[in-house]
Amino acid sequence: MSPRYLLRIGFGIVALGSLAARAGRAETVSVPAAHDTTIYSNDSASSNGAGDYIFAGVNAENEKRRALIAFDVARSVPPGSIITSATLVLDLTRTHPQSSRVEVHRLTAAWGEASSNGPGQEGDGAPAAEGDATWSYRFSPSQSWTTEGGDFQAAASATTTVDDAGRTYSWSSAALTADVQGWLADPSSNFGWILIAEQPGADTAKRFGSRDGGRGFRPALVVTFDPPAATIGACCASDATCGYVLDPGAACGGVYQGARTSCDPQPCPPPTAACCTPDVSAACAVQTEAVCTAAGGQWMEMHPSCADDPCSVVLTPFVDELPLPAVATPLDTSPAGAAHYRLAMVELQQRLHRDLPPTTVWGFDDGTHGPSYPGPTIEAQTEVLTRVTWANDLRDSTGALRAHHYLPVDSCVDGAETDTARTVIHLHGGHVPAEFDGYPESTLLPGQDATYEYPNHQGAATLWYHDHAMGITRLNVIMGLAGFYILRDDAEQALGLPSGKYDVPLVIQDRSFHPDGTLKYPAAWQEHFFGDTILVNGKVWPFMRVDRGRYRFRMLNGSTSRTYKLSMSPQLPFVHIGSDGGLLPSGIATNWITISPGERAEFTLDFGASAPATEYKLMNVAPAPFPNGDPEHQVANVMKFVVTSDVGDTRPAPVHLRTIERIDPDSATLTRDLTLKLSTDNESCGGSAWRINALGWKDITENPRLGTTEIWRFINRSGVAHPMHMHLVMFQVLDRQPFALQGDDVVPTADATPPDDVEAGWKDTVLVGPFEIVRVIARFEDYVGRFPYHCHMLEHEDHAMMRQFETLPACGDGGCPDAADAATATGTSGSAGCSCALDAGAPGQGVIAVICLSVWFACRRGRRMSRRVRP
Ligand code: C2O
Ligand code: CU
Ligand code: CU
16 A cells, blocks of 8 residues: 555544554554745745745746645654564645656754735745745744755755656655654654755656645654554544553544553544535535535634634526626706716625625715616716716615725725725826826815816727725725716728627626625735625626627626636637727637736627527636636636627628727837736735835836836746736837846846737736736826826725826927926026936936936927937
């Protein structure tokens, strides 16, 4: 029998040959890991104490990972025993392509395992918590190793070659047995082992299950021993593992089974954990796995009790018809066509799924259609002004204006010091004056309103409005404050794309519920939120009846954190026709559409060749977080289409949609580097904060001149993709480039490549992948003032991953507005002659300072006159 086979018996406990053992022969026990973690060479402050996995080896970026693991041998083996063999057993759960020799060395110093828990696949760990071991520290942040990377014996105790064949690997040797014998004799010398796999070089890293992960994948040390002459008996620990202690069981921390009792057959009661009833009741009971699964329940191994609310409401998909938001009715329309709307933000009860009681949400009321979530769609026309009075009319159940937010507000987040129901509406994708942009600090309290003017001086596109209140945007959007704003123009109308009832907006958002229908969202700020259901236009997993013809869908990802990768099942190709800033040059047939928070994807689907009653599901395969997420957060269903027998729009699709002039990179006057990184500077609030260039909201270091073009490089130094959004402008994506960190340096690992065709249109939000540089180019025009730019994962946005740029008047238009400029004025000819010294970027970035030398029209034309000051 292989050790792994032994481990799989019963509840992860090994028991072998023990009848004979009671007569003085060998016993075998499986000792669970007492501690395990991973340390990371590239980030001496990273660890993975509470992570589901441990790592050993070298990743593709040449960064080392070493696992630390210790077993409490004296808990399971009685003193005085002679260890005859010891085998370390690990389950391989993920691997880089090359095989590697994984060495086990005995550690010579104590180390800690605390609460750090890496996101996604955990390959980069997480900032160490107090007490975690890291590359530099045995216990962060004070006790260091003598030697970075761990203090251990030079000679390996055992070595095993790990490739990707098979899932279980073991290490055993006389030296390993001697280590264990030594730890039994002197438990104070038991610091466990370090796993090192650095021989053939890069791309050999191996990931194994940790003690904090799934039950089937936890590490074990299988020990066979000859018991001492004294009487021994079995001891059951609370985790249902069985070990031996000397009679009368004084050393048994759990339940002593009596003299001469055995671990074979396994005497320990099986562990209990929360058992969830998979329906709308989300009922929870503490049971054994056998009892739970026999009753059709879902056994939640990681939740020993029901106290942390581990069960989710399970709903039936595709039972509700897709709702379509009403088109908002204006209060009045001026002779010139400008419409004036009044949209009141109101609290309402809305049924979000057939089997759920109505949910309290926040929506909008235009005074005609009644309140709804999502809000009514504003229809606008290019170059025709739209005026909206946004009114915060949020009231509690007594009808009084809300004194407090409906959801708990985590006041540790900057800007969220009070729990008032502050709101401010931003038109996402709108090119609007700063005063009407929905500045995060210009919030409305219940009872207040503000009238914004949208000039619509931009091309046809699917825009959306949503709340943008400082520090609580995630909460306000989760409550429902969002709606479509569809901007149309004549050129697009003339194309003959599907229109009227064949032009359908779809906003996809993930949510979780309590059995009473209320929204379930964490009270304390969290890194990200992934709901367990997907709503489209405010219904959970709806279905839509479609005629046999072509449809234009305007999809908006209005989720707080979730990125989707969508496909049709059975397969039906999308024709991707538009992005954030309107139509692409031509349609692109594709089976996949990836859409991150804030982005829009317009596509057509042709049901013309489908037989009546054919059903297509819109499915999502994206892990969450994206792209290296946990399978437990993935939600596959989105919605369903059911083909009717009616004939729909069967006109041919237009081939050419639009001409998009590419912005010439040479026209850029400035390149700015914006580094995206988790900072560990926020002890009090989640232990860390996502930041851009390590700065915050109040630090304004980007001051584009109106009339100039700039290149912004988003440099993502993290394992999570961030959808980066800029207000005021529509940009074009220039290219994407992968990089690795060498020490602290960003070193590109391949050439930059132009974006996919579907990203070749106008954008206001771009997904920046892990360890990727994305360059975008934008012209700053028309409006001076402060505008946010930020990650559109709203949890990140609320927690420091939002900054602002401030546009300054064009050179020559109003001259040199600030003292710094005046000081460098060359005085050639009046205001036009001042030196328009563009800002030099934030200190510490790869600064490229640009001086538009004295000649105002050079500036105006945005001619490139850049000079690299410090490469
Ligand atoms: Cu959609 Cu600044 O936001
Ligand atoms: Cu925006
Ligand atoms: Cu982010």
